[in-house]
Amino acid sequence: MDVPAVLRRMFDEVVNQGRLEVADELFAEDYVDHGPMGDLTGRDTFKQLVAQWRDAVPDVHCEIGTVIRQGELCAWLVRTTGTHTGTGLGFPATGKRFETVSANVGRLRDGKAVEHWSEQGLFPMLAQIGVLPMPVPAAG
DSSP: OOHHHHHHHIIIIIIISOOGGGHHHHEEEEEEEEETTEEEESHHHHHHHHHHHHHHOTTOEEEEEEEEEETTEEEEEEEEEEEOOSSTTSSOOOOOEEEEEEEEEEEEETTEEEEEEEOTTHHHHHHHTTSSOOOOOOOO
């Protein structure tokens, strides 16, 4: 299995292009996402999350970086950019752009994602679009 190619399809086709039907090929039916909104169970729940995200950030673009694989587990970096112009995340659009990098760990079996762990760059994104205050670095 070419793990980087599978990951690229997940992000390019499902997230970036919004082709949610492709998730049926790439994610197990009982897929679990352990993320900042808690444990989301099921491929259909994941597809709903992607639709919400794309509603809030229609120009979302994710790019996969460094991929490491050990058996069923793999780790990768995702650089995400976009402009928050919709209300899909449950708060008013800010019109602000953001750029984040997040570390991800996933488990793939038989060419399909079965589990994923990540904070998904949510905190930096919320700070950059002004929903949360930007943290102040410690004085040195």
